[in-house]
Amino acid sequence: MSPSKVWNHFSQPFNTETGLKVTCKVCNLKLSYKNSTSNLRNHAQNTSSDADSNFRRTSSAASVASTSSGGPSARSHYQGPLDKCVNNINAFAVGGHKDAECTNALLFMLAVDNMPLRTPDKQGFKVFVKALQPAFKIPSETVCTRLLEEKYLVLRARVAQWILSAGNISLTCDIWTHKYSMKPYLGLTCHFKRGKQQMSLELATKFLTQRKTTEYLAGVLREICDKWSMRLDRVRGVTTDGGANIKAAVKQVFGVDKHVHCLAHQLNGIGQKVIGNKSTLESYSGREARMASASSARAHSHTPGFAMCNLP
Numbered sequence: 001m002s003p004s005k006v007w008n009h010f011s012q013p014f015n016t017e018t019g020l021k022v023t024c025k026v027c028n029l030k031l032s033y034k035n036s037t038s039n040l041r042n043h044a045q046n047t048s049s050d051a052d053s054n055f056r057r058t059s060s061a062a063s064v065a066s067t068s069s070g071g072p073s074a075r076s077h078y079q080g081p082l083d084k085c086v087n088n089i090n091a092f093a094v095g096g097h098k099d100a101e102c103t104n105a106l107l108f109m110l111a112v113d114n115m116p117l118r119t120p121d122k123q124g125f126k127v128f129v130k131a132l133q134p135a136f137k138i139p140s141e142t143v144c145t146r147l148l149e150e151k152y153l154v155l156r157a158r159v160a161q162w163i164l165s166a167g168n169i170s171l172t173c174d175i176w177t178h179k180y181s182m183k184p185y186l187g188l189t190c191h192f193k194r195g196k197q198q199m200s201l202e203l204a205t206k207f208l209t210q211r212k213t214t215e216y217l218a219g220v221l222r223e224i225c226d227k228w229s230m231r232l233d234r235v236r237g238v239t240t241d242g243g244a245n246i247k248a249a250v251k252q253v254f255g256v257d258k259h260v261h262c263l264a265h266q267l268n269g270i271g272q273k274v275i276g277n278k279s280t281l282e283s284y285s286g287r288e289a290r291m292a293s294a295s296s297a298r299a300h301s302h303t304p305g306f307a308m309c310n311l312p
Contacts, residue, residue: 004037004041006037006040006041006044007037009024009025009026009040009043009044010022010023010024010025010031010040010044011023011025013033016030018032019032019033019034020032020033020034021033022040024043024044026044029043031043091135092133092135092136092137098136099136099137102133102136103139103147106120106138106139106144107144107147107148107151110144110148111148117141117144117145117148118141120138120139120140120141120144121140121141125138126138156228159201159228160228160229161229162192162194162199163190163192163228163229163230164229164230164231166192166193166194166234167192167193167234168192168193168234168236169190169191169192169230169234169235169236170190170191170192170235170236170237170238170239171188171189171190171191171235171237171238171239171254172188172189172191172238172239172240173186173187173188173189173221173238173239173240173246173250174186174187174240174241175187175208175212175217175241175243175246183207183208184207184208184212185205185206185207185208186204186205186206186208186217186220187202187204187205187206188202188203188204188206188221188224189201189202189203190202190203190228190230203224203227203228204224204227206220206223206224208220212245212246213245214245214248214249214252215249217245217246217249218248218249218252218253221249221250221253222253225253232253232254235254235258236258237258237259237260238250238254238258238259238260239260239261239262240259240260240261240262241261241262241265242261242262242265242266242269247259247261
């Protein structure tokens with residue numbers, strides 16, 4: 001069981017000729033103590049009007065005296081309401097530890113949930129945050145943008161060091177067209193082991209501004225690898241679809257034996273060819289129809305037996 005809070009106002013009991021006594025830290029009055037804190041609690045309530053100011057002065061003087069005498073400097077466990085308010089305001093002021101903690105949490109939410117950078121400027125979000133913690137000053141869209149860019153530079157340098165120290169690297173590359181803007185992009189994902197942990201990081205999503213020729217795609221791949229300080233001799237394989245241009249670009253940058261054809265794209269291609277071939281599809285449909293008919297006939301042949309056994 002934790003000790004009563006009343007002991008914040010009194011010293012520890014000590015022996016006297018008349019029995020155990022304690023000293024009030026506010027008025028220095030000595031009170032009798034007989035294994036009950038009722039009288040101590042009443043005295044603390046009666047002196048609560050000036051307890052905070054007097055106790056701060058006495059504890060500050062005691063701390064200075066202790067420091068000057070070479071003893072340990074330790075602040076009392078007691079904190080009045082004013083102390084808590086001041087500490088709370090300082091913590092959430094710009095540069096305070098709570099302000100930095102909340103700002104980092106906000107940046108994490110914007111990045112992980114892919115939320116608009118203007119989210120902190122929206123009225124509903126401001127009302128919500130103020131209800132949680134009125135002392136927190138919400139950073140604007142401009143400040144969030146700047147902080148995210150600074151954080152990205154720090155994280156990019158850290159990830160580049162991980163990639164540089166990786167022994168074996170596998171890459172996954174894909175080219176697609178955005179369904180709304182109809183603009184082409186190239187994405188590159190890196191896979192490697194860092195200690196016992198398997199890392200998979202999306203290194204880039206590059207907007208393709210030119211025709212998707214082999215030379216242009218090879219240049220884009222080299223640019224991304226150079227940006228992340230990747231050693232090409234440590235790349236063991238690059239997985240792509242069956243496009244002739246991206247296959248040739250991979251072989252040109254990483255080597256002829258480094259290209260790996262994506263199995264999912266191969267299976268999808270097989271399915272597309274089967275569906276596109278009408279005669280093949282009809283032969284499959286006819287065989288499935290014959291199998292379904294034979295199965296139905298066998299079921300009907302067992303119907304009398306099922307009925308005799310009262311089975312559905």
